[in-house]
Amino acid sequence: MTETKGAAVRYENVQKSYDGETLVVKNLNLDIPPGEFLTMLGPSGSGKTTCLMMLAGFEPATHGEIFLNDRPINNVQPHKRGIGMVFQNYALFPHMSVAENLAFPLQVRGMNKAEQETKVKRALEMVELGHFGSRRPGQLSGGQQQRVAVARALVFDPELVLMDEPLGALDKQLREQMQYEIKHIHDNIGVSIVYVTHDQTEALTMSDRVAVFNDGVIQQLSRPDELYEDPKNSFVAQFIGENNKLSGTVESVEGKTCAVRLDDGTLLKADAVNIDGVGSRTTISLRPERVEFDTNDAMDNLVSGQIEEMIYLGDHIRVRMTVADNNDFVVKVRNRGEKRDLKTGQTVEIGWAAGDCKALDAVA
Numbered sequence: 001m002t003e004t005k006g007a008a009v010r011y012e013n014v015q016k017s018y019d020g021e022t023l024v025v026k027n028l029n030l031d032i033p034p035g036e037f038l039t040m041l042g043p044s045g046s047g048k049t050t051c052l053m054m055l056a057g058f059e060p061a062t063h064g065e066i067f068l069n070d071r072p073i074n075n076v077q078p079h080k081r082g083i084g085m086v087f088q089n090y091a092l093f094p095h096m097s098v099a100e101n102l103a104f105p106l107q108v109r110g111m112n113k114a115e116q117e118t119k120v121k122r123a124l125e126m127v128e129l130g131h132f133g134s135r136r137p138g139q140l141s142g143g144q145q146q147r148v149a150v151a152r153a154l155v156f157d158p159e160l161v162l163m164d165e166p167l168g169a170l171d172k173q174l175r176e177q178m179q180y181e182i183k184h185i186h187d188n189i190g191v192s193i194v195y196v197t198h199d200q201t202e203a204l205t206m207s208d209r210v211a212v213f214n215d216g217v218i219q220q221l222s223r224p225d226e227l228y229e230d231p232k233n234s235f236v237a238q239f240i241g242e243n244n245k246l247s248g249t250v251e252s253v254e255g256k257t258c259a260v261r262l263d264d265g266t267l268l269k270a271d272a273v274n275i276d277g278v279g280s281r282t283t284i285s286l287r288p289e290r291v292e293f294d295t296n297d298a299m300d301n302l303v304s305g306q307i308e309e310m311i312y313l314g315d316h317i318r319v320r321m322t323v324a325d326n327n328d329f330v331v332k333v334r335n336r337g338e339k340r341d342l343k344t345g346q347t348v349e350i351g352w353a354a355g356d357c358k359a360l361d362a363v364a
Contacts, residue, residue, distance in 0.1 A: 009067070243286070
């Protein structure tokens with residue numbers, strides 16, 4: 001990042017209820033340092049968008065306080081918070097040109113014409129649309145319209161930009177391209193970004209940190225690699241990336257490793273991440289790419305399973321198996337160009353390391 005100049009955000013004991021009874025956000029405490037790209041990730045109804053709307057000022061907090069650069073903003077009107085916003089539906093004025101759309105927030109702030117033109121030109125160049133200022137939004141592609149929406153959110157030099165599912169309406173290839181472009185803009189100008197999505201790939205690709213929401217509570221707040229490699233509970237493990245789940249009972253604990261007896265009697269060694277001790281129920285999390293067909297006696301866990309289905313996906317082969325009574329156990333076999341003697345209906349041995357096998361408790 002070239003410069004850290006974004007706003008600092010703090011949620012302090014924030015709660016939100018729409019009906020006075022049910023809390024959709026439960027006692028949120030969250031610090032976002034200046035210049036960070038933080039993504040609020042979770043399923044529909046998890047509270048992530050409500051948290052964004054409270055920060056923007058479009059929804060009042062039922063309890064607690066939100067701070068922007070140590071200044072309480074609960075009673076500050078949305079247009080006086082100095083926050084840029086990007087929505088999924090772009091929210092561009094169709095009767096205005098692209099340049100006029102970008103100039104609008106500058107006019108509202110009383111900026112003179114010459115300064116407006118300078119800032120509009122700079123913002124359009126930032127999103128590589130320098131020659132599109134005279135066009136109307138309807139003359140642009142979806143990706144170009146989204147770039148204009150991003151430029152409009154940045155044109156008045158806010159310290160904080162909020163993005164609510166901004167890429168949801170784009171096709172897969174364009175969405176992936178825009179992920180990198182938004183991340184590059186963030187890296188170049190150092191603005192703080194709070195981004196809301198239910199797309200875990202988007203969150204892993206773009207963020208400095210990700211807050212995983214479920215039922216109004218942050219289940220885990222970590223860097224993308226930590227979320228994927230070290231989920232703290234079974235919800236996070238299941239929500240972030242593809243994951244194999246195996247249920248059982250903890251038989252013993254030795255240091256950071258535990259022995260888990262699966263419901264079918266199979267005994268596994270696992271990393272004791274979040275368990276209640278010997279005799280407790282646990283859910284084991286295992287990523288499909290960590291499972292090996294090329295087994296050897298030195299592997300911590302060796303089990304047999306039957307191949308149910310094989311799907312060729314170019315860079316890897318997705319093999320669905322029945323393992324320990326779980327008929328949806330997935331192994332991702334990297335495509336190295338060699339021919340593998342794997343067939344549907346075949347019983348084979350697979351293995352993995354104890355450290356790749358996480359014993360987890362239920363949702364926090």
